[in-house]
Amino acid sequence: MPSVTIYVKANAKDGKGIGDCPFSHRILMIMKLKAIAGEYVPVHMTPVSPIFKDFCLNAGIPVKVPVFKHDEYVVYNVNDITYYIDKEWPEPNLKSTNALANTVADHLFTRFAGYIRNKDPNLDEKLQASLLEELKKINNFLGSSNSPGKYLDGDTLKHPDCDILPKLQIVKVALKKYKNFDIPEDLVDLHKYMKDAAEEPAFKSTCPTDEAIIEGWKKHF
Numbered sequence: 001m002p003s004v005t006i007y008v009k010a011n012a013k014d015g016k017g018i019g020d021c022p023f024s025h026r027i028l029m030i031m032k033l034k035a036i037a038g039e040y041v042p043v044h045m046t047p048v049s050p051i052f053k054d055f056c057l058n059a060g061i062p063v064k065v066p067v068f069k070h071d072e073y074v075v076y077n078v079n080d081i082t083y084y085i086d087k088e089w090p091e092p093n094l095k096s097t098n099a100l101a102n103t104v105a106d107h108l109f110t111r112f113a114g115y116i117r118n119k120d121p122n123l124d125e126k127l128q129a130s131l132l133e134e135l136k137k138i139n140n141f142l143g144s145s146n147s148p149g150k151y152l153d154g155d156t157l158k159h160p161d162c163d164i165l166p167k168l169q170i171v172k173v174a175l176k177k178y179k180n181f182d183i184p185e186d187l188v189d190l191h192k193y194m195k196d197a198a199e200e201p202a203f204k205s206t207c208p209t210d211e212a213i214i215e216g217w218k219k220h221f
């Protein structure tokens with residue numbers, strides 16, 4: 001039987017448990033939805049675990065997570081891992097043919113990172129507004145007839161959800177802690193989306209704790 005190993009970011013505090021990496025969270029969700037059994041290895045990234053570093057250097061890949069190993073075949077980069085998993089485990093099909101669902105959150109994480117990493121108080125308002133624009137875009141899409149069902153493309157979680165939900169979780173937890181920012185209450189469709197997803201085993205069993213997210217972003221403050 002082929003063996004699968006998934007290397008993901010560990011909680012930065014204790015090196016155990018799931019850390020604040022949205023790419024690792026995405027792959028864990030996909031594996032859960034496709035019921036792919038495997039060994040799950042949380043990797044301490046700060047400082048990087050020497051065992052993982054050697055493994056990456058031997059495999060000739062960047063020292064980054066997530067990394068997916070299937071027998072002796074090693075895949076890195078979240079999009080390539082997703083592509084590989086879909087090829088080897090096509091069912092259930094998580095692909096979305098809804099073009100808007102696939103692109104609506106394209107700028108979410110860069111806008112979030114720009115805001116949270118900003119140290120110039122004069123720029124904060126502008127960066128917050130630019131993130132808000134993205135959150136509103138997602139909210140409006142979810143509430144529109146282009147997105148029927150609970151999630152981005154229907155009533156079951158698909159690839160776009162596995163991409164965006166881990167990022168939204170980090171946006172919610174890290175910005176509350178470090179910028180005292182709450183996702184506005186009037187974005188009701190976005191709140192409902194996150195609330196529904198929080199009940200899904202594929203999301204909640206693979207989600208970093210709030211503490212792990214806070215710890216992961218601490219180095220910027």
Ligand SMILES: N[C@@H](CCC(=O)N[C@@H](CS)C(=O)NCC(=O)O)C(=O)O
Pocket residue numbers: 009020021022023024045063064065066076077078079
């Ligand atoms: N392009 C990579 C990015 C992965 C990535 O940046 N992972 C972060 C953790 S969230 C990491 O391993 N950072 C370690 C480092 O950059 O030294 C992917 O798509 O998987």
